[in-house]
Each structure stands twice: as structure tokens, then as C-alpha cells.
Amino acid sequence: MPRNGAPTGRRRAGAGRSPECPSSLTRLTALVPGDEGKSFLASTVAENPTFWFYVSQLPETMRSGEFVLQVLDGKDVQNVYRTPLTLSGKPGIISITLPAQPQYFLKADKKYHWYFNIYCGDPEKTSDNFYVDGFVQRQVLTQALYNQLKTAKPKEYIAYSANNIWYDALTNLGQLRRTNPQNATINKDWVDLLNAIGLQDIAKEPIVQDYKLEK
Template structure:
């Protein structure tokens, strides 16, 4: 066995959890000797139920140079740049964090923008971002202000843009677009999360709550970058949604953590 002799802590968490989100829920693992990597890869996150999105960003206009790798939203779904597929994530947070992979960018491409909208396309939150000078993963968190708080069962869309040169030339940019829906934090789920702290991501993952699973695990990796267990779990979680190629990318930025 590839992981013989190593039983990740996440496995001990997963075997006891029952799903809270009903559609397409993966059942908890019953075999305590099951391979954790295989377990995470078999999790099915929702891939329908929202309007279309774009997980990997192409250029909006002709003023953008070619990139070796595309800007990529870390969201579940299938497909890449074609806006014909739903990319919907679930969250129980009023102020979730959204994660994006940035490839190597030319030195003049350091201006970004995050836009959060309701289902009809009305802006709720919009902020410019100064992008890091190296490739990697960034997280953008909605500020904890009641006017930005997600409402239960509502769907929201979010955009992340990288402007090609001068951000005032708003027609030239790369972008990704995805969707998020807030679901109920039930008493049962809340108890499971309390029992699992600080390692909450297995609970979120088995309940298909992608947005909070990836955020909790990313934050743990930022504070404990030497943990081989967290690194493996990060790889497994991204592989579950077909994004394993970004598993070794560092987390290079975190925005919007104002209180």
C-alpha cells in the first residue's frame, strides 16, 4: 500500500461523519484501513444547480499576453475556459474566502480586482487588489460587514480579474467566474466541527462544503507549512476536483481579513 504504516488523522475524522447536504452526498468511509487519498478523490462535490462559470481564465480582449498557465479558480467542477458549465461551491460561512491560482505574470501585470455579486449580477462587494510578484495561490475573504454577509440558500457569483497593464483600460483582462451558495449550519454539523477543531476540513469535505474545506486546510497549511500530513491532504483535496496540478503551489497572498 502506498501509504502503508501511515494512517492520516483525517481518516479517523471521516469515518464518523454523516452528510448534511443531501444531493449527491458521498457516504462516510466504513473501512478504517481505507486509503485516505482514495477517499478524498472519490468525494463528489456538487457540479450543477447554478448558472455557468469559468474555472480557468482566458483573455477578455486582445491586449493580454499569452500565459504559460491560466489563472484558475480553485472550485469544483469540470471543464476549463468554456462558459457552459456550472462551478458551484457550498459554504456555511457568512463571509467565505475565495481561492485563485495565479501563474507567472509579466512584471506589468500586478493589478487585480475581486467582484462579488448577487444572482442577478448586482454588485455587493468590489475591491482592487495589488497582486503578488510571484506565482501561487491567493485567498480573498469578504470583509465581516453585515452588508456583505451571505444569506442562507442564496446563490452568489464572484469574479476575479487580472488587468493587462493599465487597470483603467477595463476591457483588457483575464478573468475567472464561479458561484457560491450558503447552506444551513445544522446543530449536528456544528457539533462535528467543534469536535474536529482545529482540523475541520474533513467534516466540511465529507459534507460537500467545498468553500470552507479548502479554506480551513489552506489556513492550516499557511501556519504549519512543514506538515507532510497537511501537504498530502491538500493534494488529495485538490485532486478530488481535478486541480492536483496546483497542489505544490505556495499560498502567496491573503486579502480582505479586516474585522
């Protein structure tokens, strides 16, 4: 459960605003800790973390997405990064990695709010969309965690999970699953990790796309 006062977002897209949006888009899901449709604040030690989503099959007219990252400073909200994305339309899990450029790096102990949305048509003609959103906070990598990660290699996700560093546990495990799709242990650990946060329905979906953002 979120700590008192911790912000929550939308983990599952739920109903759209427009009858023109296909109902399959209601399955858009962020792979983050949460409770049913709600997403909870989770941690990373990465300056440019990776975010993971499940996207249902998309018709050709609805493959325009957008990823937005904002920093929260008291009541002040500022855009850090915003980019359009062209989606493949294949059903499955995608990952989106922030650019490895200092102006976009997450500062330690600030809270960041991210949004991922898919437009119901041409974004220049409609603002109707399905979206999920959530919160991430970067922690400083301690010497103790560094040592644990070194010992766990290449399964760093074991150390990340033990220290509640959600984004990096999922990313390390997801990358291993992508490169070792037949590995039974990796597949089981991936399913277990998603089951633990109540996302059993998408735990066995394939990883179909990796977006490494560049600017």
C-alpha cells in the same frame, strides 16, 4: 456534476482577448469544483467566505486585479461588493476573504456570483483582462455539522468535506497549510483535495498571499 439548472462559470481563464496579455495568464485558475475549464456552484456556511485562486507570475505592468461579488435574485443581478486588488506578481496560490461587515454578508440560500479578474495593464487605460468566475451558496450551520466540526478540530476540513461544504473545507485546510508548511499530513490532504476536483497541476503550488478585505 452540477445539479440540473445549477449555474456554471469559468474555472480556468483560457485565452485572453488581447495579444498584449501574456500567455502565462491563461493559467489563472479558481480553486473550486468543476469540470476542466468550467466551475460549479459550491457551498459555504461562512457569512464572509474566502476564495482561492492560482495566479501565474505577473510582470510589473499587470498586477491590477479586481474581485466582484453579485447576488442573483431570479433574473435580477445586483453588485454586493467590488474591490480593486494590487497583486504581488509572485506565482502561486492566493486567498481573498470578504470583509467581516454585515452589509456584505452572504444571506442563506441565495446564490452569489463572483468574478476575479487580472487586467492586462493599467485598468484606467484598458478593459482587457483574464478572468475566472463561479457561484457560491451559503447554507445554515446545523447543530449536527457544528458538533462534527467541534470533534474534528483543528482539522475541521474533514467535517466540511464530508458534508460537501467546499469553500470552508479548502479555507480551513489552506490556513493549516500556510501555518504548517512542513506538515506532511496537511500537505497530503491539500493535494488530495485538489486532485479530487481535477486540479493536480496546481496542487503543489505554494500559498503566496492572503487578502483580507476590509471595506
